[in-house]
Amino acid sequence: MAILEVKNIKKTFGKVQVLKGVDFSMYEGEVLSVIGSSGSGKTTLLRCINFLERADEGCIYLDGELLFDGSVHSKASPKEIRAKQLNFGLVFQDFNLFPQYTVLENVTLAPKLLAKEREDYKENKKQILEEIEENAKSIIDRVGLTEKLDNYPCQLSGGQKQRVSIARALALRPRILFFDEPTSALDPELTGEILRVIKQLASEHVTMVIVTHEIGFARNVSDRIIFMADGVVLEEGTPEDVIDNPKHERTKAFLSKLDNK
Amino acid sequence: MEFWKVTLSLLDGLQNTCMIFALTLVLALPLGLVISFGSMSKFKPLAYLVKTFVWIIRGVPLMLQVIILFYVPGFLIGRPILSRFSSVIAAFVINYACYFSEIYRGGIESITKGQYEAGQVLGMTKTQVFFKVVLMQVVKRVLAPMGNEVITLVKDTALARVIMIVEVIQAAQNFASYGLMWPLFYTAVFYLAFVGLLTLLFNYLEKKLDYYKG
Ligand SMILES: Nc1ncnc2c1ncn2[C@@H]1O[C@H](COP(=O)(O)OP(=O)(O)O)[C@@H](O)[C@H]1O
Ligand SMILES: [Mg+2]
Numbered sequence: 045m046a047i048l049e050v051k052n053i054k055k056t057f058g059k060v061q062v063l064k065g066v067d068f069s070m071y072e073g074e075v076l077s078v079i080g081s082s083g084s085g086k087t088t089l090l091r092c093i094n095f096l097e098r099a100d101e102g103c104i105y106l107d108g109e110l111l112f113d114g115s116v117h118s119k120a121s122p123k124e125i126r127a128k129q130l131n132f133g134l135v136f137q138d139f140n141l142f143p144q145y146t147v148l149e150n151v152t153l154a155p156k157l158l159a160k161e162r163e164d165y166k167e168n169k170k171q172i173l174e175e176i177e178e179n180a181k182s183i184i185d186r187v188g189l190t191e192k193l194d195n196y197p198c199q200l201s202g203g204q205k206q207r208v209s210i211a212r213a214l215a216l217r218p219r220i221l222f223f224d225e226p227t228s229a230l231d232p233e234l235t236g237e238i239l240r241v242i243k244q245l246a247s248e249h250v251t252m253v254i255v256t257h258e259i260g261f262a263r264n265v266s267d268r269i270i271f272m273a274d275g276v277v278l279e280e281g282t283p284e285d286v287i288d289n290p291k292h293e294r295t296k297a298f299l300s301k302l303d304n305k
Numbered sequence: 306m307e308f309w310k311v312t313l314s315l316l317d318g319l320q321n322t323c324m325i326f327a328l329t330l331v332l333a334l335p336l337g338l339v340i341s342f343g344s345m346s347k348f349k350p351l352a353y354l355v356k357t358f359v360w361i362i363r364g365v366p367l368m369l370q371v372i373i374l375f376y377v378p379g380f381l382i383g384r385p386i387l388s389r390f391s392s393v394i395a396a397f398v399i400n401y402a403c404y405f406s407e408i409y410r411g412g413i414e415s416i417t418k419g420q421y422e423a424g425q426v427l428g429m430t431k432t433q434v435f436f437k438v439v440l441m442q443v444v445k446r447v448l449a450p451m452g453n454e455v456i457t458l459v460k461d462t463a464l465a466r467v468i469m470i471v472e473v474i475q476a477a478q479n480f481a482s483y484g485l486m487w488p489l490f491y492t493a494v495f496y497l498a499f500v501g502l503l504t505l506l507f508n509y510l511e512k513k514l515d516y517y518k519g
């Protein structure tokens with residue numbers, strides 16, 4: 045069964061319909077890349093799935109269970125939305141680290157706040173907090189930043205910041221991790237370190253959805269690729285299908301434009 | 306002898322000056338936050354109402370507000386209801402809360418949407434995002450303009466004299482009217498010391514928050 049199933053997601057801003065009925069699904073442990081020219085609705089799609097925007101129509105299923113239904117207009121409580129949101133992690137293009145906290149604090153903040161809602165928090169507070177720190181440290185180690193544990197974001201390079209933000213998302217153990225152009229805000233020489241981290245996560249079978257313009261990387265790391273244009277999924281398949289043998293004219297045009305860069 | 310007599314008399318005025326300063330600060334700092342939330346409310350009528358109020362308070366001289374608050378409520382009801390001191394405090398608190406609210410609003414609105422969204426996708430509640438993510442950044446950003454306001458407040462306390470509250474300048478002027486001039490300069494030194502201390506305090510706070518950028 046698919047871990048994530050997105051059906052007929054539609055979203056309009058003002059008079060512009062940005063998503064015109066997006067469908068896709070993915071399996072646990074898969075890496076799915078989303079490509080497409082800028083303005084095609086990739087960010088909006090991720091934001092709808094992550095509850096940062098509310099889709100006007102469509103459904104989202106997680107493990108076959110209905111997570112979101114655009115036709116239900118009674119508003120879900122913030123608490124319900126928060127619980128659903130925690131199934132997913134989102135890595136932003138521009139990191140959005142919390143500047144006043146160290147690397148370690150950035151990664152532990154949300155888990156510590158969340159732990160306060162546990163029933164056994166009062167009894168086992170010390171142990172719970174220690175576990176959170178240990179877990180955070182091991183994740184920070186996985187992204188190769190153990191030496192920067194006590195540094196502040198302003199003391200890090202862009203690539204290091206993005207690795208912290210990946211660690212921060214991983215610390216909540218999301219079922220699926222979403223990336224919105226994780227290397228677009230970086231100098232070209234810094235993209236490699238991010239791509240390596242994502243590659244490593246892929247080898248650990250972390251389920252991921254990656255919006256990216258790094259076509260070579262997408263071909264290399266993805267199990268499947270979807271190509272979006274004008275708010276719909278125009279083509280989807282294996283990297284060989286979509287990147288090496290695109291069927292649709294729009295896909296061909298998009299890929300050849302990138303090649304010429 | 307004369308020196309001590311003057312000092313004691315000035316200290317009397319000084320007491321009022323310091324009380325007005327401290328009470329205004331303690332009450333206007335939180336009230337300003339409430340007003341800034343009002344002016345940023347998504348409920349537009351409330352936001353406009355609060356903004357109009359802030360506009361009026363900031364547009365009318367504080368001296369006039371002190372006089373109005375002392376005379377008008379009593380006149381309307383037919384007997385004095387606010388003591389001289391309470392009307393000064395009320396006028397100062399309202400006035401400074403409005404100034405503070407604008408500084409807070411600037412600080413809060415300068416925090417990018419991304420900070421809120423990052424907190425949200427990490428499962429934080431709105432309250433947690435405000436107190437754990439946004440607030441410290443706002444404090445850092447408003448510290449310098451707040452420092453300016455607070456220093457202005459020190460000197461504004463002298464306005465209390467318009468409704469016959471003897472603050473430190475009034476006390477010094479009483480001597481001047483008998484031909485004794487140096488208490489005026491004595492008072493000036495007091496203001497300089499007060500403002501100097503505050504400047505040091507704000508510099509210290511800015512240093513403390515200097516450990517990060519952004
Ligand atoms: N909050 C918004 N309000 C209005 N228009 C928006 C908003 N967010 C995105 N859009 C518009 O939606 C379109 C798709 O944007 P986006 O999802 O960011 O595309 P992509 O990530 O593929 O570049 C763009 O034309 C953009 O201007
Ligand atoms: Mg985008």
